[in-house]
Structures are given as structure tokens and as C-alpha cells.
Amino acid sequence: MATTTITTTATSTRQWLDRLRALKLPRRFKVMNVCGGHERSIAMTGLRKALPPGIELVPGPGCPVCICPEESIYQAIQLALSEKIILVAFGDMLRVPVNVRKNEIRSLDQARAAGGEIVPIASPLEAVRIARDNPQRRVVFFAAGFETTTAPVAAMLAEGVPANLSVLLAARRTWPAVAMLLESGMPGFDALIGPGHVATVMGPEEWAFVPQQHGLPAAIGGFTGESLVAALYSVVRQLVEGRRFLDNCYPEVVRPGGNPAARRQIETTMEIVDANWRGIGTIPASGYALRPELAAHDAGKLYPSYDDDMRKRAGEMPPGCDCARVVLGRIYPDQCKLYGRACTPRNPVGPCMVSDEGACRIWWSSGVRTPRELADVE
């Protein structure tokens, strides 16, 4: 629900595209974006088709719902069914499937149909309101998100929440996933467009490690065509001219240091922990946990774990689903063999087809309806 007062003219986007086309590319370049909002802008404007040959744009880890630990969703489902609580969660979490046997409840949506009291919300403010309106009930806020969402959750906690409200936290940090890719030896991309909203909150400096430690160009991009193409131009020109720096192509909201008040709220309410990413595994220092002082509001401590040792594929993506490789930018969404066949928004198999920030869902919405020819698959 980002809104901008700074209007973008088609001309300025076109001017950036013209400048991009004027660059003489010595070879093919692959540029990764790590934000669902970026991928939506790219897919919906048809930007890929307008790019000069030799420049590829691949979506990377930009969807917090997609990598939300499967076991956390399973726990949320079990809490809703077994603890007589009201469970609130951001709407796009409700249809994400977990790995259970065929006739068992596999999503929060199904748990709701089975009698679980589950309410989709669009803001932490609604979680507080629901807890206040139901003082006799226990309310659990299942909160998944990257830093941009984590800061409002932190603000909610710092401002003080009703005694009957607790948080099942699945908050993740974006840059450690990119660091993991870069340290893998096979990052699969030559340059990075950094996430505009994450940098708005945390500051662009978090992304300086990309040029400084890994020698890859990086530019923070906004969500208009103008800002996105400017960021793309910046990193491609850096590649062409052999210069490396972190550019800020979203200066109207991305400022040095980000939003210090927001960072402070996160620091006072949460600590950084190693965290599990669905289908990917544990990434060091990539998640947040509530500080011990907030134990009274930590659903992870207040309720028993419903983890079932007998559950097959716990923590993994569903069988046959290539969401993990889509999230890491190893393949494009339509290179998954389930894409558009077994897996559609109406009957999603993996989380990337569920969330509004999932690359598969975004590609489907932009009109890509069939999987790529097998010959194109790596």
C-alpha cells in the first residue's frame, strides 16, 4: 500500500531505458531483484520485454511468506484448532499449504473452515483492536515478514499490547539470504537491485557488502518504472565500466541510516537469531526472536509445541514443488514443472503461487500461464 506523491512520466522511464540500451554490453548480464514489489512492477509493466538483449532480470528472495518456516505454519494451524484462541495473520498466509497426510488440514484457511477462529488482518493495529475487543479471549498474531513488516510489529509491541495478545514471530532479514547466495560460490547473478522498502527502514548501507565484499554492483530501487530502470541502468553501467558502488535510486524515501526510530523499535523488542527458511535451511543471523522481556507476549513460549516427529517433509516445500529454487533465483517461475499445470493460484501447490509477493503468483497475474519449454530449463 505504498503511495507516492512523486509522479513518474513515461518519458523519464523511456529516457532511462534509452540510456540502458546505449550501453555496449561485453557479455550477458543477469541482475537479481529481491523484493516482491519490484518483481510485481517488472512483471506488470512488461519491463523484461523492453530490455536490450543480453540483460536478464531474475527474481530472488523477495517473498517472506514463501520462506516462512513450514513448521511455524503447522504450529499456527494447530494452535488455532487446539487452543481455543483467536489467530490473526496477514491475509496471504492463510492459503499456504503445509506437508501433511492427504485428509489432514493443510492450511489456515482449511483450519478456519474446520472451526478454527482465524482472522485475516492487514495491519498490526488490527491485531491490537481484536485483542482489545475480546478481553476474555487469547489472541495470537502469527507475524511473518521481512524488515519492512517487522518494524511495525516491533512498534506494536513497543507501544504496549493488551495482556491477551501474543506474537508467533516468523520475521526474517533480507540481506543474509543474499549473502548466503554470494558466499555459495554460485550466486547466479552479476548485479543486485536492492529492496527499496527494506532500505527505507534499515538504511541502504546494509547492502554495501555486495560491492565491497563481493565486487558486484548494487543499486537500491524504488517501485516506479523510472526508479527501477534507473537502478538497472546503474548496475549495468557499473558492470560495463568496471566500477563498483552502492547506488541509491530511490532517494525520496531511502536515506542514510534508514529510519532510526524504526530500527530502534526492532532492537528494543527483538534479537537477531539464526533462522530457518522453508526449503532452504538455516541461514545465520537471518531472523528475529522476541527479547526475553517480552516472554509474556511470545506465543512460541506461551503455548506447547505441536511439532509432530512423524510428519514427513516437515520444513520442506511440498513434494514436486520448486519454490525453493524459485526463491533463490536458480530458476524462473515458469521453469517449475508444476507451474500452470498442477499449480495455479486457484489450486496452489507451493507458497510462491499463494502470496501476492511470490514470483509464481506475480508471473501468473501478469499473464504467464504455461510452463517454459523443457528445452529452456537449465
Next chain:
Amino acid sequence: MEVIAVDGHMARCVAQGVEREVSLFLMQDEPATVGDFVMVHVGYAIQKMTPQEARSTWELFDQVLAAEQAEIDGLPDDPARAKDHA
């Protein structure tokens, strides 16, 4: 969204005719007031919007290069020429 009313940490904001209640709790270091434009995410203002400066570092870099070139050429700094390189 444009801030149209402020009450403590809460504000009424409007964008394209749609009004919403927005928390300003994350804006404590740079309080937003009526008439400010804020970036809103999940009901919280996360930053004030300010007029953009250079869209890319390359714009500044090219301006500096053009100015240097103009000096080298012994020519007055010609805005049309600078624009060419921007």
C-alpha cells in the same frame, strides 16, 4: 499518503480519495505533521517522502565529468553540454 489529521501517535491519511488510520509510532525521530506525505506499510508510516535529488549517482558523476571536461577544453560550462552527459 498525505497526513490530514494527527492525534498523538495516530494520524488520518488520504491517498486517491481513500482515508486510512495510520500509526506514526515509527516516525518519532522525524514527526510527521498535517500536509506531510508519508510512505505507509501495513498501517504504519515508515518514512516521510521528500523531493528526490539525483535519481542515480551516475547523474552526479556525469555532471562532474562534464564540468571537468569543460574546464579542460577551456570552454565556459555549457548547460546544454552538461545536459548531454546527464
